Amino acid sequence: MRRRLKRSFYARPTLIATRDLLGKYLVRKIGGELRAGKIVETEAYIGPLDRASHAYGGKVTPRNRAEYLVGGHVYIYLVYGMYWQLNISTSRPGRPECVLLRALEPVSGDPRLANGPGKLCRWMKLDGSLYGEDVTRSSRVWVEDRGVRVNPKAIVAAPRIGIDYAGPTWARKRWRFYLRGNPAVSKS
Secondary structure, X not given: OOEEOOHXXXXXXXXXXXXXXXXXXXXXEEOXXXXXEEEEEEXXXXXXXXXXXXXXXXXXXXXXXXXXXXXXXXXXXXXXXXXXXXXXXXXXXXXXXXXXXXXXXXXXXOHHHHOOHHHHHHHHOXXXXXXXXXXXOOOOEXXXXXXXXXXXXXXXXXXXXXXHHHOHHHHOOOOEEEEOOOOOOOOO
């Protein structure tokens, strides 16, 4: 069973969507090839109160405007001038919330190919050309439910990575979720 996730999956509370993406498959069409990986690690960003969010304080910029779209749109940006980071908007229009996809377990190949947000984008050939793409309709990138059921006891909730600048309260939020023991989870 392969079923593309619909708008209703993304247009709901971010923390729920963030957990529920675990075990789903990110699929990328590159030319005539389909590349896919099971999502094994995610992080939630809930602006404008979230000090780690690019929309903190209600800020709207050319970089973050996709966060304000209804759930199911690509928010992708470059960090350190070299690593793309793939996020998918969540919640309703005008609410800048999103899920960062941190790691995938490739359907075939080495699990280390996509075990971090930058490596995930490099392996899936994701870049700024996908900014604002609607994953519920896109022919280039989408998320599928392939019938994998994740045991809630296998999900680890942990602090997000690399956001110390947001202050201790926000840095300690356990809004990073990953599948316990999966070899493709990023090294924090």
